[in-house]
Each structure stands twice: as C-alpha cells, then as structure tokens.
Amino acid sequence: DVKVTQSSRYLVKRTGEKVFLECVQDMDHENMFWYRQDPGLGLRLIYFSYDVKMKEKGDIPEGYSVSREKKERFSLILESASTNQTSMYLCASSLEGRLQYGYTFGSGTRLTVV
Amino acid sequence: GQNIDQPTEMTATEGAIVQINCTYQTSGFNGLFWYQQHAGEAPTFLSYNVLDGLEEKGRFSSFLSRSKGYSYLLLKELQMKDSASYLCAVRRSYNTDKLIFGTGTRLQVFP
Numbered sequence: 066d067v068k069v070t071q072s073s074r075y076l077v078k079r080t081g082e083k084v085f086l087e088c089v090q091d092m093d094h095e096n097m098f099w100y101r102q103d104p105g106l107g108l109r110l111i112y113f114s115y116d117v118k119m120k121e122k123g124d125i126p127e128g129y130s131v132s133r134e135k136k137e138r139f140s141l142i143l144e145s146a147s148t149n150q151t152s153m154y155l156c157a158s159s160l161e162g163r164l165q166y167g168y169t170f171g172s173g174t175r176l177t178v179v
Numbered sequence: 180g181q182n183i184d185q186p187t188e189m190t191a192t193e194g195a196i197v198q199i200n201c202t203y204q205t206s207g208f209n210g211l212f213w214y215q216q217h218a219g220e221a222p223t224f225l226s227y228n229v230l231d232g233l234e235e236k237g238r239f240s241s242f243l244s245r246s247k248g249y250s251y252l253l254l255k256e257l258q259m260k261d262s263a264s265y266l267c268a269v270r271r272s273y274n275t276d277k278l279i280f281g282t283g284t285r286l287q288v289f290p
C-alpha cells in the first residue's frame with residue numbers, strides 16, 4: 066500500500082524553538098506539499114516542491130522554510146516557533162501529470178507551541 | 180482573490196441522500212476535487228471533475244458546472260461511516276499541482 070509517513074503524530078514545542086517536521090513518501094512522487102489545517106480556515110498551502118532541491122512558496126510561507134534533499138523526503142522547518150503556529154500540519158504528495166488521481170496525504174502532525 | 184465556499188455543517192439520516200455544494204471564484208480553473216476526512220485522520224481522495232457533468236463512483240457522485248463556478252458531491256444510501264468532513268478543492272492551472280481548499284463541510288449522519 067502506498068504511503069506518506071509523517072514522523073510525529075503529536076508534538077509539543079516551546080516558543081522560539083526550531084522545529085523540524087518530516088515527511089517521507091514511498092511512491093516515487095515528484096510533487097510534495099505542506100499544508101496547515103485550522104478550524105474555519107481549511108487547508109492552506111505553506112510550501113511545495115516539484116523536484117529535488119526545488120521549492121516554491123505557497124500562500125502562507127512566513128515563518129517556515131523547507132528542505133528537499135532526496136526525492137522521498139520533504140521537511141518543514143519552523144525557524145523560531147510561535148504560538149500562532151499551533152496547528153495540524155499535513156504533508157501530501159502527487160505524481161507529476163497524474164493529479165486526476167488526487168493527492169496522497171500523510172496522517173498529520175498536531176503541533177502545539179507553548 | 181480566491182474563494183471557495185461550502186456549507187459549514189450538514190446533517191442527514193442513514194439511508195438518505197445528501198448533496199454538498201461548493202461554489203468557487205478563482206483566477207483560473209483546471210479541475211475540482213472532493214476529499215473525505217474523518218475526524219483525526221488524513222483526507223482521502225474521492226473524485227475529480229474537469230469537464231462539465233456528472234461523474235459517478237458507486238454511492239458517490241460529483242457534478243461540475245464551470246460556467247456557474249459550481250460543484251456538488253452527492254452521497255446516496257448514507258451510512259454512519261459517511262460521517263466526516265468533505266473538502267472541495269480547485270486546481271487553478273494545468274501546469275501546477277497546487278490546490279486551493281475550501282473550509283470543508285462537516286456531515287453528521289444519524290440513525
């Protein structure tokens with residue numbers, strides 16, 4: 066079964082900490098995405114990557130950066146965590162040219178910044 | 180701006196039919212997606228429409244009218260396990276896989 070795996074299901078971090086959220090997919094997908102999901106706001110795109118070392122800002126990139134050194138792994142970095150970054154973070158991937166089959170999402174990481 | 184609207188909540192009875200609407204106003208359109216998300220779980224892909232008309236997949240159907248900026252997801256023979264949030268999402272351009280999501284519709288199915 067194809068999978069997108071996020072390293073942590075729940076995470077609690079302190080304000081100001083540097084936080085790494087990891088996502089790994091085993092489907093050889095070119096495209097990978099990081100979204101955050103907040104009540105009443107839906108899913109909002111933070112960053113996406115269409116190839117190794119290639120990245121593009123989404124709609125809300127401020128306070129975040131990403132890294133894609135290998136095709137299967139896409140990391141989201143919170144440079145200095147703040148309480149307004151408390152959220153559910155969802156990683157997704159898609160096969161280039163095959164978006165009609167949709168994204169495959171990971172199970173999500175619920176991050177709390179205290 | 181980009182706008183995708185869905186009702187926040189809906190309720191229905193087991194065995195019934197429910198229609199979840201989605202209207203969109205986006206700069207560009209190249210496909211509309213529906214996802215299902217059970218509480219605490221990842222969204223899963225349900226359907227994709229890029230041309231006008233109805234796409235049927237078992238108990239679920241999705242309809243698109245590009246001229247009206249409108250889609251709906253039709254769920255027939257509702258089951259308790261259909262209680263979930265349903266997310267509408269739009270792809271704005273053929274040359275990107277980025278999607279814009281609506282805020283989702285939480286459907287509760289009662290016995």
